[in-house]
Amino acid sequence: MADADLKALTAKATYLKNRWPVYADIIDWLVDLLSEAYSVEDRLCLPQTPWDHNLLSQRLRAGEPLFDAGSIPIDMESSRDLFAILVTTTEHRYGKLEPLGSMLSGPSDEVRFILSAVLACESENLESVCSRHGADASLFTLLMRLALRPFLRQLSKRAEAELDLAGWSSGRCPVCGSWPSLAKLGEGNKPRILYCSLCETSWPFSRLECPFCRNDQADSLSYVYAEEEKDLSVDLCERCGQGIRTLGIKHHSAPVLPILDELVISHLAIAATKGEN
Numbered sequence: 543m544a545d546a547d548l549k550a551l552t553a554k555a556t557y558l559k560n561r562w563p564v565y566a567d568i569i570d571w572l573v574d575l576l577s578e579a580y581s582v583e584d585r586l587c588l589p590q591t592p593w594d595h596n597l598l599s600q601r602l603r604a605g606e607p608l609f610d611a612g613s614i615p616i617d618m619e620s621s622r623d624l625f626a627i628l629v630t631t632t633e634h635r636y637g638k639l640e641p642l643g644s645m646l647s648g649p650s651d652e653v654r655f656i657l658s659a660v661l662a663c664e665s666e667n668l669e670s671v672c673s674r675h676g677a678d679a680s681l682f683t684l685l686m687r688l689a690l691r692p693f694l695r696q697l698s699k700r701a702e703a704e705l706d707l708a709g710w711s712s713g714r715c716p717v718c719g720s721w722p723s724l725a726k727l728g729e730g731n732k733p734r735i736l737y738c739s740l741c742e743t744s745w746p747f748s749r750l751e752c753p754f755c756r757n758d759q760a761d762s763l764s765y766v767y768a769e770e771e772k773d774l775s776v777d778l779c780e781r782c783g784q785g786i787r788t789l790g791i792k793h794h795s796a797p798v799l800p801i802l803d804e805l806v807i808s809h810l811a812i813a814a815t816k817g818e819n
């Protein structure tokens with residue numbers, strides 16, 4: 543199982559590096575980080591506490607995600623350990639990251655605040671904590687996302703195996719309630735698939751609707767793409783100003799690995815933000 547995951551990761555990285563050599567160094571770094579996260583996930587043996595199946599199914603039917611930032615079961619100690627490993631791995635490659643490494647060593651109130659800001663995708667709260675520490679917010683968010691990944695992936699896999707997520711129609715993730723960070727278009731009449739930015743659960747969602755504000759007015763939905771790579775785009779909503787990175791149907795058929803797939807759409811996402819201003 544773990545070998546298959548690693549194989550898929552290596553194959554994907556090779557494909558992406560060949561196609562976008564400009565991202566090769568960052569891809570190698572992300573592969574190192576993901577490998578660390580995979581090996582923690584492999585070693586995880588959380589007690590499989592019985593789920594209240596009825597309650598969880600009821601939540602889904604009511605359009606509520608299984609967990610929210612306050613109730614999601616996360617092993618804080620192990621996340622902190624993994625975070626430290628990810629910081630060290632990054633420092634080996636890019637040099638010392640002084641304020642970043644100590645971000646989770648503050649008082650437990652602050653750590654809880656940081657954690658819930660990551661889980662609830664509260665980017666303004668994260669930015670304010672990071673600026674207090676003098677740390678880079680986007681790098682910190684990425685490392686936190688990876689530090690929580692083993693626990694969230696395990697929840698996601700369990701939810702997919704034990705519960706029926708098929709009827710889910712919200713723009714938020716059915717498992718952890720976070721927002722999607724990546725989409726993949728479906729062939730023909732098939733709906734597009736959204737991928738959660740944290741637990742990477744995927745679920746179908748209408749193509750012509752904004753997952754963030756549910757706007758379905760075609761004249762305020764648009765997308766940007768580059769002429770030479772029409773299989774990548776950023777889908778934009780004028781009403782809420784949000785966009786989602788999107789893989790087209792012709793994109794490489796290897797399994798989607800959001801952290802890597804999102805990276806190669808970065809230049810379009812930057813162009814899309816510039817276009818707005």
Ligand SMILES: [Zn+2]
Pocket residue numbers: 715716717718719720738739740741742743
């Ligand atoms: Zn999720």
Ligand SMILES: [Zn+2]
Pocket residue numbers: 752753754755756757779780781782783784
């Ligand atoms: Zn919107």
